[in-house]
Structure formats: structure tokens, C-alpha cells
Amino acid sequence: xxxxxxxxxxxxxxxxxxxxxxxxxxxxxxxxxxxxxxxxxxxxxxxxxxxxxxxxxxxxxxxxxxxxxxxxxxxxxxxxxxxxxxxxxxxxxxxxxxxxxxxxxxxxxxxxxxxxxxxxxxxxxxxxxxxxxxxxxxxxxxxxxxxxxxxxxxxxxxxxxxxxxxxxxxxxxxxxxxxxxxxxxxxxxxxxxxxxxxxxxxxxxxxxxxxxxxxxxxxxxxxxxxxxxxxxxxxxxxxxxxxxxxxxxxxxxxxxxxxxxxxxxxxxxxxxxxxxxxxxxxxxxxxxxxxxxxxxxxxxxxxxxxxxxxxxxxxxxxxxxxxxxxxxxxxxxxxxxxxxxxxxxxxxxxxxxxxxxxxxxxxxxxxxxxxxxxxxxxxxxxxxxxxxxxxxxxxxxxxxxxxxxxxxxxxxxxxxxxxxxxxxxxxxxxxxxxxxxxxxxxxxxxxxxxxxxxxxxxxxxxxxxxxxxxxxxxxxxxxxxxxxxxxxxxxxxxxxxxxxxxxxxxxxxxxxxxxxxxxxxxxxxxxxxxxxxxxxxxxxxxxxxxxxxxxxxxxxxxxxxxxxxxxxxxxxxxxxxxxx
Amino acid sequence: xxxxxxxxxxxxxxxxxxxxxxxxxxxxxxxxxxxxxxxxxxxxxxxxxxxxxxxxxxxxxxxxxxxxxxxxxxxxxxxxxxxxxxxxxxxxxxxxxxxxxxxxxxxxxxxxxxxxxxxxxxxxxxxxxxxxxxxxxxxxxxxxxxxxxxxxxxxxxxxxxxxxxxxx
Numbered sequence: 001x002x003x004x005x006x007x008x009x010x011x012x013x014x015x016x017x018x019x020x021x022x023x024x025x026x027x028x029x030x031x032x033x034x035x036x037x038x039x040x041x042x043x044x045x046x047x048x049x050x051x052x053x054x055x056x057x058x059x060x061x062x063x064x065x066x067x068x069x070x071x072x073x074x075x076x077x078x079x080x081x082x083x084x085x086x087x088x089x090x091x092x093x094x095x096x097x098x099x100x101x102x103x104x105x106x107x108x109x110x111x112x113x114x115x116x117x118x119x120x121x122x123x124x125x126x127x128x129x130x131x132x133x134x135x136x137x138x139x140x141x142x143x144x145x146x147x148x149x150x151x152x153x154x155x156x157x158x159x160x161x162x163x164x165x166x167x168x169x170x171x172x173x174x175x176x177x178x179x180x181x182x183x184x185x186x187x188x189x190x191x192x193x194x195x196x197x198x199x200x201x202x203x204x205x206x207x208x209x210x211x212x213x214x215x216x217x218x219x220x221x222x223x224x225x226x227x228x229x230x231x232x233x234x235x236x237x238x239x240x241x242x243x244x245x246x247x248x249x250x251x252x253x254x255x256x257x258x259x260x261x262x263x264x265x266x267x268x269x270x271x272x273x274x275x276x277x278x279x280x281x282x283x284x285x286x287x288x289x290x291x292x293x294x295x296x297x298x299x300x301x302x303x304x305x306x307x308x309x310x311x312x313x314x315x316x317x318x319x320x321x322x323x324x325x326x327x328x329x330x331x332x333x334x335x336x337x338x339x340x341x342x343x344x345x346x347x348x349x350x351x352x353x354x355x356x357x358x359x360x361x362x363x364x365x366x367x368x369x370x371x372x373x374x375x376x377x378x379x380x381x382x383x384x385x386x387x388x389x390x391x392x393x394x395x396x397x398x399x400x401x402x403x404x405x406x407x408x409x410x411x412x413x414x415x416x417x418x419x420x421x422x423x424x425x426x427x428x429x430x431x432x433x434x435x436x437x438x439x440x441x442x443x444x445x446x447x448x449x450x451x452x453x454x455x456x457x458x459x460x461x462x463x464x465x466x467x468x469x470x471x472x473x474x475x476x477x478x479x480x481x482x483x484x485x486x487x488x489x490x491x492x493x494x495x496x497x498x499x500x501x502x503x504x505x506x507x508x509x510x511x512x513x514x515x516x517x518x519x520x521x522x523x524x525x526x527x528x529x530x531x532x533x534x535x536x537x538x539x540x541x542x543x544x545x546x547x548x549x550x551x552x553x554x555x556x557x558x559x560x561x562x563x564x565x566x567x568x569x570x571x572x573x574x575x576x577x578x579x580x
Numbered sequence: 581x582x583x584x585x586x587x588x589x590x591x592x593x594x595x596x597x598x599x600x601x602x603x604x605x606x607x608x609x610x611x612x613x614x615x616x617x618x619x620x621x622x623x624x625x626x627x628x629x630x631x632x633x634x635x636x637x638x639x640x641x642x643x644x645x646x647x648x649x650x651x652x653x654x655x656x657x658x659x660x661x662x663x664x665x666x667x668x669x670x671x672x673x674x675x676x677x678x679x680x681x682x683x684x685x686x687x688x689x690x691x692x693x694x695x696x697x698x699x700x701x702x703x704x705x706x707x708x709x710x711x712x713x714x715x716x717x718x719x720x721x722x723x724x725x726x727x728x729x730x731x732x733x734x735x736x737x738x739x740x741x742x743x744x745x746x747x748x
Contacts, residue, residue, distance in 0.1 A: 007730070010729075010730075011728070011730070011731075011732075014727055014728045014729060015728060017727055018724070018728055021720075021723065021724075021727060022697065025696075030720065031696075031697075035666070035695055148743075151732040151733070151742065151743075152732060152733050152741070153733075154731075154732055154733075155731055155732070156733055157700065157701040157704035157705050157731075157733075157735055158669070158672045158673055158676050158705050159669070160669060160672075160701055161666075161667050161668065161672070161701075162669060235673050235676075238669060238670060238672070238673050239670055239673050243668060243670075272681065276681050277680045277681050278680050278683065279680055279734055279736075279740075280680070282734050282739050282740050282741060282744060283733070283734065283741055285743070286743065286744070289743040289744075292743070
């Protein structure tokens with residue numbers, strides 16, 4: 001993984017000093033709260049329901065055991081002993097008092113971490129495939145490019161105050177595990193017929209109130225020119241994106257409104273940068289720089305490919321539970337003799353994506369012992385051990401069980417994505433955590449879960465869509481009506497993966513439900529699938545084939561609180577402006 | 581490209597530049613006077629008569645297309661760009677284009693809701709003068725220029741990104 005240079009280290013420490021300067025002025029009354037707000041946001045500090053929330057950047061999801069231990073320490077000493085991993089591969093704390101914030105930034109800087117651009121109307125922390133560099137279906141390792149993009153976008157002077165937040169996701173594999181079409185910019189690495197590496201560029205995807213799939217604005221930008229192309233995209237957005245209405249300020253609205261004119265403007269700007277700007281060619285990436293950064297992403301010392309193919313039953317029949325874990329939580333690897341192991345953060349009694357200090361330390365220890373000290377944070381809010389020897393799998397399974405990471409549910413219904421919701425988030429219209437808990441409780445039978453099979457259940461506490469409800473095969477959206485919490489349910493959304501099909505937002509199946517009704521509704525939708533499925537169909541296939549009416553009828557049949565005649569109209573969907 | 585590493589802090593009382601405004605806003609035909617700070621419309625009204633060598637400045641909305649001024653820039657001594665709200669970052673792009681694309685060498689001034697913490701961004705995109713919002717602390721503003729000493733990406737002064745500055 002990327003190792004900080006002395007420059008990187010100095011930079012992060014200076015950024016921490018800059019934040020301390022801002023905080024000091026704020027606490028002294030020189031910097032008004034309103035003016036401090038955009039500054040602290042760009043360091044990851046929100047003011048939330050109980051205290052500030054701190055979002056720590058995990059660049060493209062790569063984390064070392066040393067960093068995770070420091071995150072555990074911060075959770076223990078400054079928070080209430082836990083953190084929350086997000087769909088954007090970051091980590092959030094919820095209870096750190098603002099006056100302590102500068103101290104926390106210093107502790108993060110000690111392990112080459114920070115909260116730079118994890119919030120605010122700037123280019124956010126770049127996300128990627130949790131299996132980058134190890135996936136068997138990889139075309140090009142995206143991590144060196146992600147790192148170059150990270151450096152380019154960090155404290156970019158022109159693009160710090162865009163109309164709205166700006167998220168870039170990069171995939172380098174056949175399978176899109178980064179939901180790139182749902183981002184402001186999605187970059188798909190590929191090779192052309194001549195074997196040259198470049199990017200297929202999607203612009204203007206996004207969730208929120210107006211879900212939009214990104215438009216391909218360029219089918220092949222040579223990798224050397226990607227920073228120039230992005231400069232053109234972001235400059236056009238900075239100049240012409242709407243600023244009169246925060247709901248219409250994302251680049252997706254500009255791309256939709258302008259269509260081909262947007263693409264033409266980007267192409268014109270791109271040409272002008274290269275041909276007219278005095279320094280226009282300076283950001284063409286030299287081969288030497290790609291090579292320098294790529295050296296950071298060579299396989300770590302200690303990787304020794306093995307030829308023996310793994311057989312769990314080699315010394316007699318393996319325990320059924322181990323086989324289940326192998327089936328769901330263990331993934332193929334580029335290097336023979338190795339596997340990637342997902343540590344499930346989806347288990348009864350804890351919110352999806354949450355980890356306590358002790359669990360973070362346990363994961364760090366697992367990484368040290370079995371994964372060369374490296375971990376990944378996945379878009380699905382789990383941790384991944386990227387370098388597990390097949391010979392160690394049985395030991396890892398035992399150790400993971402011990403640490404409560406071995407729920408064999410990856411890709412299944414209880415491996416749901418959920419935001420922190422109204423329990424923590426000041427933007428949320430409704431709570432996510434109790435609803436997630438009630439669903440986990442309802443579907444606690446593993447045999448049933450396995451029978452249901454692969455399914456994406458995604459839940460957001462508000463329209464800001466941090467829980468990616470639009471892309472769920474079943475999506476749950478918290479809405480607010482007259483101060484009460486309601487839940488709108490959709491089916492057949494897709495993040496763009498092979499299983500889910502072309503990226504598309506799910507369709508709402510009717511007026512909102514009460515929190516108590518949600519597990520019944522989910523069960524009713526699942527029952528439709530189990531009853532109607534044809535050979536080989538996953539839930540998403542059946543959902544697409546049958547469409548909304550069948551599911552709507554099944555869901556309506558289990559209404560109690562919202563049954564006619566007192567059923568509320570679809571609750572008003574409100575979207576908080578200062579979105580996450 | 582000119583190196584404007586120093587930022588000038590403009591004090592309204594000592595500033596020689598004057599807008600040409602009357603009772604009803606900008607005068608449609610501004611008088612020809614040194615250090616007039618004109619709107620785009622005013623400049624278009626007088627540009628053909630404006631004597632060469634007589635100091636003139638333009639104040640541009642942050643929606644103005646600075647590239648349309650390419651031919652006039654050599655006659656313009658000052659371009660005042662506007663921040664109606666300090667979190668509205670459009671003028672950074674205007675400044676960048678003025679310097680890097682149009683090679684503008686006159687003063688580029690930040691006006692409007694300009695606050696202390698914008699200083700590094702202003703300097704790096706090519707502003708060389710700022711008129712801070714009332715009540716902002718100039719010492720704090722100067723201090724912001726030296727906290728982060730070096731950056732990854734190039735800017736109008738340090739045009740090379742880090743990867744071209746240090747040996748690979």
C-alpha cells in the first residue's frame with residue numbers, strides 16, 4: 001500500500017496546524033461559527049445530533065494495522081469506544097467534542113491520516129474497489145491512479161468551493177465493485193486495442209433526491225491526460241454548476257440540463273488547457289511518476305505464490321460452518337495460494353459498519369498475523385483482509401469467529417448497507433439502526449438466508465442517500481411526516497454490478513410504512529421471491545421480471561399502522577441541504 | 581507569467597480606484613478619468629475612446645466570461661473579481677484563466693465577501709490583491725499564506741506539480 005513520503009507527512013502535519021489555527025480563532029471568537037463551518041467540514045468535522053462527527057479519510061479503502069490501532073485508540077480515548085465504517089470507505093466518529101478536534105487531527109497525522117476533504121463542497125476522498133490489486137478479474141490496478149488523483153485533488157486551490165460536493169470513484173476490474181456510474185465522476189480503467197491504458201469517463205451520476213446514472217463523456221482518455229480531463233470537467237462545473245439551489249447544484253443537474261453542450265464544453269476546455277495555458281501540459285502524468293507511485297503498490301514482502309490448490313476437506317470433512325464461511329466471506333485472489341477474507345461488520349447487536357475499539361484492535365491483529373498488516377474498507381461497510389494464505393484460512397476463521405467477524409453473510413440479506421440514521425445524524429429524517437436491527441433479528445436463520453441468496457438491501461435515513469437506498473434490490477428510505485418516522489420501500493435498484501444489472505434506481509412500491517411494519521414488508525417481498533422465482537433467479541431477477549405491482553400487493557397485505565383508511569399519503573420527502 | 585507572490589491588502593480609504601456610479605447606479609457613459617473601476621458594460625461603452633496609458637480597471641461579475649476580454653486585457657490595469665459569498669468559488673477559475681491562459685499581468689483583486697481563510701487559494705489561483713470583508717484580521721490572513729508551505733498540484737506560481745518538482 002502507499003507509504004507516506006516526508007512530503008506527505010509534512011503536508012498532513014501542516015494541514016493539522018492550519019486546522020488548529022482555525023479552531024483557535026473560532027474558540028477565541030475571531031472566526032464566526034458560520035465561517036468556520038465550511039472550513040471544518042473540509043477537515044471532516046460536522047456538528048451532529050450529539051456532538052461533532054469526524055469523518056476520517058481512508059484513501060481508496062486501504063488501511064494498515066498500525067492505522068487501525070490508532071483509530072481504535074482515538075475511539076477509546078476521545079469517542080465512546082466505537083467507530084462507523086461508511087459506504088465511501090471512510091470511518092466516522094460520533095462523540096468527539098469540538099475543542100478536542102485539533103488534538104485528534106494530530107493523532108491522525110501521526111499515522112499518516114486525516115479528514116481532508118471528507119466533507120464540504122470540494123473533491124472528496126476518492127473511492128475504489130475493495131479488491132483493487134488482488135482481484136482475479138482486474139484489468140489494471142486502480143490504486144496508483146487513485147493515489148495520483150488523491151494528490152492532485154488535495155487542497156486544489158481552484159476547486160475547494162464548488163457548487164456542491166464532488167465524488168470520484170475508480171474501478172479497474174471487469175466487475176464494478178465501486179458503483180462508478182453513481183458518482184459525480186466514475187472512472188473505468190481499461191485497455192484499448194493497442195493495449196494502452198486509459199479511462200472511460202462517466203460524469204454526472206448521483207443519488208439524492210434526483211437519482212441519475214452517469215453519462216459517458218469520453219470513451220477513452222489516455223491515462224497520461226486524466227488530470228487534464230478532470231481539470232476541464234471540474235472547471236466547467238465550477239463555472240456553470242447551479243449555486244442558487246442546493247438541491248440542484250450537483251454536476252448531475254448540469255449534465256442533464258446541458259446534455260451534449262456539457263460534453264462539448266469539457267472538450268473545448270480540455271483542448272484549451274493543453275494548447276493555450278502557459279502551464280497546460282505540466283499535469284500530464286509522466287511515465288516516471290506512474291512508475292514511482294506504482295512501486296508502492298507492488299505485492300508486499302512476504303507474498304509467496306503457492307501452487308497447491310486449496311482443499312478444505314483435505315484432512316477429512318470440514319465443519320459445515322467453515323464451508324459456509326468459505327462460500328460467503330472468502331474471495332478469489334490474483335495470486336495463487338492466496339484469498340481475500342471479508343470480516344463481516346454485519347451481526348446482531350451492532351449497527352451495520354460499526355466496530356468497537358476492541359474489534360478494531362482484533363482486526364488489526366488479524367491483519368498482522370494473516371494479511372501482512374494490510375486491510376481494506378469495503379463499499380459494503382465491511383473490512384477485508386487482502387493477503388490471506390489459503391493454508392491459514394481455517395485459523396483465520398477461528399480467529400474471526402472469536403472476534404465476532406465471522407458471520408457468514410457476505411452478499412446476503414443481513415449484509416445490508418445502512419447509514420447511521422437519525423440516532424446520530426442531524427440530517428436524517430428517520431432512524432436506520434433500529435430498523436436494521438429488527439431486520440437482522442427477523443432473518444436470523446442462516447438456512448433461510450442462504451435460501452434467499454444474493455441480495456442487496458440498502459437503507460438510508462434520508463434523501464441524501466448515504467445508505468445508497470436507490471441501488472438496493474430492496475431499498476429503504478427514511479422519510480419524515482409531521483415529525484414521525486416513516487419508511488419508503490423500493491425494489492429492483494442496481495449499483496451496476498453483474499449480479500444487479502445495469503445501474504438503475506429502484507422503484508417505490510407505494511406509500512411509506514411504519515418502522516414496525518418494515519420487517520414484515522421485507523419478509524413479504526422475500527416471500528414473493530421465494531414463491532415466484534424461476535430456476536437460477538436471484539431476487540433482483542424476479543423483482544425485475546415481476547415489477548412493482550406484485551410486490552406492492554404483498555407489502556400492502558401486511559400493513560397494520562398504515563392500513564386504510566388511516567394510511568398516510570406517501571410522506572413528504574425532505575432533503576437536508578448540508579448533505580453528507 | 582508574472583510572479584505575484586506578494587498579496588496586497590487593499591484599504592478602501594487609501595485605494596485610488598473609484599467606481600463610476602451616480603445616483604442610479606453605474607453611469608451608462610462613465611467619464612474618462614484615471615483609476616476608474618468600470619463594469620463590463622461601462623467599459624464597452626468607452627473602450628474605443630479610452631486613451632492608452634490612462635489607468636482603467638474592470639470589475640467583473642463571477643459569471644463573466646473572462647476569455648471574451650482577451651483583446652482588451654493589455655489595456656486594463658486592474659481586474660476586480662467578486663465573491664458575493666466567500667464559499668462561491670467561481671472567481672478562482674476566472675483568476676486562473678486570466679493568468680494562465682490569457683497571460684494577464686495586471687492586478688487581479690479579490691473583492692466582496694473575502695475572508696482570512698481564502699488567502700492561500702486566492703494567491704495560488706493568481707490574485708495579487710485582496711480587499712478583506714470588514715472585521716477580518718489582516719495578521720491572521722497573512723499567517724494563512726505560510727502554514728501549508730508546499731502543495732501537490734501546480735498553481736499559477738509553482739506551475740509544476742510535485743511529481744515534476746522532485747526527482748522520481
